[in-house]
Each structure stands twice: as C-alpha cells, then as structure tokens.
Amino acid sequence: MPGILSCLTDVLGPNASPTPIQALSMKWLLNESGQVNPASGWKQFLLASETGSGKSIAYLLPVLQNLKQSELDGTPASLLSPPPGPKRALNPRALILAPTHELSRQLASFAKSLLHVVKLRVLCASRANVKSTKERDATARQMVSQFDASTGTNGEFELKERSGFPVDVVVGTPMKLLEMVRGRGWDRKEMSAEEDHAEEAEQVGKPRRGRDKMVGFGKWRSPPEMGLANVEWVVVDEADVLFDPDFQETTRQLLADISEARGHPVEFSATSILSQGQAALPPLATKPSPTSAALEYPFNLILTSATIPSALANYLDANHPKMMRLASPRLHHLPKTLQTEYVNWTGGNKLADIERRIRRVWAEDASMAGVRGTGDDGLSKVLIFCNKSSKVDELGSYLEERGIKNIALSSTSDQRKRGSNHHLDGFLRVRDTGSRDSDGALAEQASPSLSDNTTISSDPKSSPHVMITTSLLSRGLDFSPSIRHVFIVDEPRNMIDFLHRAGRAGRAGEKGKVVVFGKMKGRGSAKAKDVRRKVGSLVAH
Structure with a gap:
C-alpha cells in the first residue's frame, strides 16, 4: 500500500533495497491484493536468515498489509465461525510473540512506525498502561490489582486497555499473552481450604515480605482481558528460543488456545514436548517424516529465526511437515562485515x-x-x-x-x-x-x-x-x-x-x-x- 510504502521510505531512506529474506517474503507471503488466498487454506512459513538481515520487515509488511486490506475489503474477521464466548476488551487479529519484553517493545515500536498513514492499532503487552491514581473506595481485591499494576510481575505491568479502541496487533511474550487470555494467576496452584490453612500455619513466625504480606494472594486471579477468536495471523519471532525445550510448552499452549477459540481445537499435551538438545546446527535441507501428525492451525503462522537448531528442526519435521521454509543463502554464517x-x-x-x-x-x-x-x-x-x-x-x-x-x-x-x-x-x-x-x-x-x-x-x-x-x-x-x-x-x-x-x-x-x-x-x-x-x-x- 502507498501508505505503508511511504512510512517504509521514511524509516529506511529512498534507496533501500530488500535483503534476500525480505525478497523471499514479499514473493511468497504477498499477492496482488496483499491477502492470503482463502481457497488455499491457512499458510505456514519459516523465515530463516542471519542476524541483522531485516526479518522484522520481512514479516511485518505482509501481515500489516493483509490486516488493512481485509479491513478495507470488508473481509469477515474469520474464515471459520468461532463459537460465541465471553466478551473481552481486546480482540486482536494478529499476535506477535517474542522471547523477551525488550524485544517485544522494540517490535511494537517499529510496527507503529510503519502505520502513521495506514492506520492500524498496535498494542505492546510489555508496556505500562495503567492509571496513575488509585480508584476510590477500592476493595481489598482491587487494591491487590492496583499493587500488581504498579509493581508488575516478571518485570511487567497489568495492562488496562481503554474501551472504544479496537486493537489489531498485540505484541508480547507468550507467558504475558497467556495471562491476558486466561487472567493473571491462571497458572497458580488452586488450594483447598485445608491446604490454605496448613500453609498459613507453616508461615507463623516467618517474616513476610512483598506479596507474601497479602493474605490470600495466592488464590487471587484477575479476569481475562483478551479474546482470541479473531486471530488470523500469529508470528513467532526468534522461534529457535520459543520452541526450544525450555519455552515450547508455553508457546504451544498459547497456539492451542487460539485454535480452540477459533473453533478448531488441536491436540496438545505438555508431556508430548520434545526434549532434544540444540547444540548442533543441522543441515538446511531436512526431510519431513512421512508419518508426522501435522498440526493444522486455523490461522496463518509465521516462524522467524536466525538459526535452525536440532530441537527446532525436529519439532518442525514432526509437527509442521508442510511448512514452507524460506532461508537466506547465508543462514548459519556470520555477516560478511x-x-x-x-x-x-x-x-x-x-x-x-x-x-x-x-x-x-x-x-x-x-x-x-x-x-x-x-x-x-x-x-x-x-x-x-x-x-x-x-x-x-x-x-x-x-x-x-x-x-x-x-x-x-x-x-x-x-x-x-x-x-x-x-x-x-x-x-x-x-x-x-x-x-x-x-x-x-x-x-x-x-x-x-x-x-x-x-x-x-x-x-x-x-x-x-x-x-x-x-x-x-x-x-x-x-x-x-x-x-x-x-x-x-x-x-x-x-x-x-x-x-x-x-x-x-x-x-x-x-x-x-x-x-x-x-x-x-x-x-x-x-x-x-x-x-x-x-x-x-x-x-x-
């Protein structure tokens, strides 16, 4: 779109030319209308290229173009008919997953720089967005909520979106996005009254600090704030991290939640997570297993990575044998400069x-x-x-x-x-x-x-x-x-x-x-x- 192109020119200058991975992305992820063809189903791509080669541009341009074109064409928000569910304040059409909050903020800021003419709303889940004054006559639970919002969990803040502004893209870590979907505290252990009483008895005489001072905090859970039924694009940035054995469970849990919200549940079990190491760089030409049980997600999935370690290669072979892999010729090499x-x-x-x-x-x-x-x-x-x-x-x-x-x-x-x-x-x-x-x-x-x-x-x-x-x-x-x-x-x-x-x-x-x-x-x-x-x-x- 001319509007996206003008912003891209502002950012890169008038004489910029695409890197190999950007050229591959433009060729395979965009068509003349800037949309994925519904008749051909949802797409899965891997963009693999050396560090500093512009992979963010490679996926942001097709995703942002498609979101805006769908809006202008009046395309239905979903190719499926997701079941009705509880209303949520946020209902994005695209999610971008990153391994750290620092990268999430950078990606959100860069996406916004491409949208000053073509208006889409990008929200970073790793940014403070809370009221500066406390609410009047707050209950104890509300006070806990306000305390969380001001101090954050795992370096982050509770995110309160103002009503009336639809969100198109949300950027954040998988765990932060799961908190927005399920409510903060969803992964805390639910205790019975007997267990709760036993824990309080155990704490007698022990100094309390921070959240431990809040009686009953472990049982508190915030309401969900984000729905997933409209999600049509999911980008997993730095996929070699988010699909390694340490992070794969959280990433796949979020992808399964999206599929379920869109009316097409996929099988997921934490015990099925692969545990292969990733010390070696495998050959780029890997052959999918003919007996693989492919994961068919009801949305477009883009993975990006600067490396394809063995854990990621094995995961893709087993679960995404049909994924189109677009790789730079200098993948697994240091930049020439x-x-x-x-x-x-x-x-x-x-x-x-x-x-x-x-x-x-x-x-x-x-x-x-x-x-x-x-x-x-x-x-x-x-x-x-x-x-x-x-x-x-x-x-x-x-x-x-x-x-x-x-x-x-x-x-x-x-x-x-x-x-x-x-x-x-x-x-x-x-x-x-x-x-x-x-x-x-x-x-x-x-x-x-x-x-x-x-x-x-x-x-x-x-x-x-x-x-x-x-x-x-x-x-x-x-x-x-x-x-x-x-x-x-x-x-x-x-x-x-x-x-x-x-x-x-x-x-x-x-x-x-x-x-x-x-x-x-x-x-x-x-x-x-x-x-x-x-x-x-x-x-x-």
Missing part, C-alpha cells in the same frame, strides 16, 4: 585483560578521529556477553572502579526498568523519522542517509560506553551502529548462542568486530582452539 579476533588470556587478572582490550578499542577510535565516528565523539560502544549473572555484576563493578562507566544488565538487575526500554538508552538503534511515538522508530536496515541520533557524552567516565549482559539481550534486538565491538568473554555454550551474541554487531551492512577471549596456548587451550575452529566454519564466504 563482521570481523573475528581472538584474544589470549595473559594468565593474570582476566578482568584486567578485558579492561585493556576496551581501552585499546578507544585508542584505535581516537587514532581514526575524523575518519569514522558515531554521535559526537566517535568512541565505539562495547557490548560484552557473559554466561552468568554473577560474572556480569563482577565485571561491571570492576570496570566502574577503573573509571569505565557501564550498564551491567541481567534478568534480575535493578537497572532493568519496568515497562520501557529506557535501560537500553544509547545502545539501541534510534531512527530520526520525523513525528514518531515516544519510544522512537526502530528499524532493522541501515541507510546511508540515516544515522544514530543519540547524543552522548564523549567521556566514558560519565556516560556508559560499555554494556555487560547475558544471553538476555542476544536475541533479535537491533543495536546502534555505534556498537562496533562485541566481546565474548566466556566460552559459548554452543555455536547457536555464539551466532546470536556476535550478531549484535555488523548488522545490516555495518562494520563490526567480535572479540573472543580464551586460552589460546599451552595446557588447557584445547577448548579455546575448538571454539576457534567452529567459529571459523561460520565465517561467510
């Missing part, structure tokens, strides 16, 4: 080795002053990945003592602010696209005419130029081009994890470098040498 460097531990203080390499990065930047630069100082920002939260905190404290201001972020960090991505300010890509929403439009492709517009202090002692984190921020997030270095300071658990971490730099044609630390010489160097060999096989040719 990303260089790899190996640093040997000196045998002394490893934290000091990391500090020295950071200062070397900035010394190189200073020597290149006037040749390259980002913002007002030209100093690179460095993204450091550790395997454990304790290592994140330890390294953050050490660098702070050495005069290097940093953001040390793990899933439990105090700096992980509630309901927004402001804890990532200065590190995520920000586009200057004119009048945009308060969080800014976040695009996946770079354009020579656009640059990171975040103004930062030139002094790393006063403004964070280093972010230290775990795999929490390794999936999907589009970081600023000023992050030209990614440090891998712990041995990667597997090459899939390495690909995602390294791929936070060198995105969308930008130059970058991944620095891998390890013992490269002498006794105990076998593991580091093995990592180097495996990483070498991922270099794009």
